[in-house]
Amino acid sequence: MAIREILIHPDDHLREVARDVEFPLNDEIKQLIKDLADTMYDAPGVGLASTQVGVPLRVAVTDILWRSEEVRHDENDAGGQRDLKVWINPEFLWKSDEMATWEEGCLSVPEYYADVSRPAAVRLRWFDEEGARHESDFEGFQAVALQHEFDHLDGKLFIDYLSVLKRNMITKKLKKLFKS
Numbered sequence: 001m002a003i004r005e006i007l008i009h010p011d012d013h014l015r016e017v018a019r020d021v022e023f024p025l026n027d028e029i030k031q032l033i034k035d036l037a038d039t040m041y042d043a044p045g046v047g048l049a050s051t052q053v054g055v056p057l058r059v060a061v062t063d064i065l066w067r068s069e070e071v072r073h074d075e076n077d078a079g080g081q082r083d084l085k086v087w088i089n090p091e092f093l094w095k096s097d098e099m100a101t102w103e104e105g106c107l108s109v110p111e112y113y114a115d116v117s118r119p120a121a122v123r124l125r126w127f128d129e130e131g132a133r134h135e136s137d138f139e140g141f142q143a144v145a146l147q148h149e150f151d152h153l154d155g156k157l158f159i160d161y162l163s164v165l166k167r168n169m170i171t172k173k174l175k176k177l178f179k180s
Helices: 027-042 140-153 164-178
Strands: 047-049 059-062 085-095 099-106 109-119 121-127 133-139
Touching (some): 027 047, 047 140, 059 140, 109 140, 109 164, 121 140, 133 140
Antiparallel strands (some): 059 085, 085 121, 099 109, 121 133
């Protein structure tokens, strides 16, 4: 188990646009995926993008089930229900016109939460660890979580959807708190 340091806003690396991953995956990328999962579960969070640990590659992991309202886990429960998903080179093929607003938080913007409106449904294409291509539709919280994580791969944070005033306030407080 390898826990990586999660970068905190306003770290400049969080604004890097990630590069596509080439297949077959090398040992370094396979280890990155394992580390992302370990780090996400340890944090704890529902998703983590590679750019959040300073690696500008188009890789993210999510586990919506693990932290859902329906499935509560003790923090030390290694045997709890998990549904780890690995997303390599994800790309949105379609986003609905209908919007949904959810409260979002971020491991790279600790202690801050805000309502963010995003498309309520999406169609996504991505690759798995074996290099197989997938395409599927997602809606609800999963659609929101995927958009949040993949924004990281494009150098965006959820606070970019907030007013300039609120975003600047959060940035100033995090700079002071973490002495960036």
